[in-house]
Amino acid sequence: MVGERRINGHLLARLVGPEADGRPYYLALGRAVSGLVLDGRVPTFTRLPAERDLAAALGVSRNTVTAAYTWLRENGFLDSRQGAGSWTVLPEGGSAPGVLMPRTDRIDLGVAAPSAVDGIQQAARLAVDQLAVHVGGIGYNVRGLPELRHAIARRYVERGLPTAPEQIFVTSGAMHAVALLMDILTEPGSSLLVESPTYPHALDAARRLEARVRTVGVTPSGWDMDHVLDAFRRIRPAAAYLIPDFQNPTGVLMDDRERAAVAAEARRAGSALIVDEGAAELAIDSGDLPAPLAAHDTDGRVFTVGSAAKSFWGGLRIGWVRTTPPMVERLTTARQRLDLSSSLLDQLTVTHLLADTLRIRAERSRQLRRNRDALVAALREKLPDWEFSSPSGGLVLWAGLPSAAASALAESASRHGVYVAPGPLFGADGTLERRVRLSYAHAPEVLVEGVDRLARAWTHTPSRPGRVHHGLLG
Structure with a gap:
């Protein structure tokens, strides 16, 4: 290395x-x-x-x-x-927390999993009523339920991206989609370009596939595009995994000009783009959103991953890939090494929810704005030395600490009844000790109490870097 x-x-x-x-x-x-x-x-x-x-x-x-x-x-x-x-290299450090998973015995500011939207029970009841049409068959839809594929394609059209149902492949969640794409697009030893920081599950999938992970930095101000484009030219990765919409964990949004530049440079480098749009529907502040990155694709190298988890509810394990029809067939073949179909009932439920997307988006935006503003106000009052920007969408806030002590803070916070996601979880090689990710998926009163506990934990946190085991969280 x-x-x-x-x-x-x-x-x-x-x-x-x-x-x-x-x-x-x-x-x-x-x-x-x-x-x-x-x-x-x-x-x-x-x-x-x-x-x-x-x-x-x-x-x-x-x-x-x-x-x-x-x-x-x-x-x-x-x-x-x-x-x-x-x-x-990195200095030698101490110990750090292990895997972070959703916890109910503490205030969990680590996992970005919002509550279910209003209307999900009605959608589930309608889905159950439709089962009579399907129970005569085997219940498998390897490419996805036709009704759902039509609904997802229609949503892309509404976002300004022409899409046919034949371009949609339904998966059992977004990470299922990302893992399948990485499996198809990379080989052991081939280069995979990822952002730093990035989504921990994607890093874990890349490591399991023995890809050579290469990174480009994302700051709270956004992407250094000269650095990103230079990485494509130098590395010529087999694929790149990017989160251009309210990037996890920084919350930044890639603009249209940057998306066009990335698509063009990937084309010149011969690189595939795995684009994670899990938070694309979670805008909080008003204003025009950029077009999907796939709108700049001219030769089918952009593979867009979507999910019902963040927009509707994490209990709906439905994701999808927007791609070319030939790639749908490759995904169909690759899938059968792992499973044969996503849950039929979940697919029917998501189909009904997609028909109500505009109302649900407005409701989710109001909820997240209220939560985000409460978290921002509490941090500014209780932890005024921390640096952060108020994100314009998504579910998380990327906070900068006065010293490199994120892993130590996570340990101290746990003892004070609150969980946070330390920065090294989101780095490819244990960096980011000056950062923590905080989710504002909870109600305002819970967030205020969580920050109060976090402030007390910070006063008991030694200022030291720590090594972190790569954890998995939302």
Whole structure:
């Protein structure tokens, strides 16, 4: 792994430019680079440019860069070998929490799973009434129930993306869809480009398939598109997994221009795009939303994943892929190694809910706005030193801590009766110790109490980095 990733002097200089603020400059530079490593914007085991090259890009003396590299080595962020160069690493840390799953014995700010929308019981009753039409058959629909495929295709058309039912493949949840696509589009040892931070389940699926995970950074301000496009040019990944709609966990939204640029660069690189739209229907603030990334696809390389879990209810284990009809057939074949069909009753229920999408979207938006605003207000009152932006959609807030102590905070928070998702869960290599993800899926009064407990936990949190076992959560 050492030396496989590289970053040139020009790109590193641009990344550290706004971060390297202070004197002496070598120290500001070293801290800026360590911050990029901790935030996952420069992955671990990335070979840094030669001192001379970085000095030229920054317009400083080589001695300044030498001093910065020395500081990085002394503080555990850089390793070097004679004749092989220097590459980024992480300092040794302590222990950290293991797998995070939904918990009922604490206030759970870790898992982003909203309550069911109004109307779900009526939709389920209608689904039961329709069973008489289906019970004479075997109940398997390998590609998905025809009525549901029509309803999903119609929703894409309403969003401005022409889609036929034959382009829809129904799965047992979004992660089922992502895992199937990764299985088809990658091979052991092939490169898979992912965001950092990103959805932990997707990282886990990539590791099980033995893909070589490569990362591009996403900040609370959005994607560094020069870095993203450069990654496609350098790595030429077999596939990339992206979350352009209220990205999990940062909450940022990719604009139309950025989506078009990503689709074009992926086409030039010969890369497939797995686009996770699980939160695409969860806009909170008013304003025009960008078109689906697949609207910029010209040759069928964009595979869009959708889900009923976030929009309607997590108990409905229905997801889907929008793709080409030939790819639907490949997915049908791949699926049969795992299962034969999604739940018929769930598919019927989701079909009815999709017919009521506009009302449900408005209801969910009002609910999430109320919850988000309560969480934001409580954080600003109880934890004023934390940094964050109020997300314009989705289910989560990505908070920045004053020190690299996310894993330690998660341990302390658990003892105070609240669960949070520490940043390293969302990184490919244990970075992001200055970040935590907080879900605002709960009612305002629960969120206020959760933040109160979290503030007490923070006062008892040692300021230290910790290693984290890769957990799985929503």
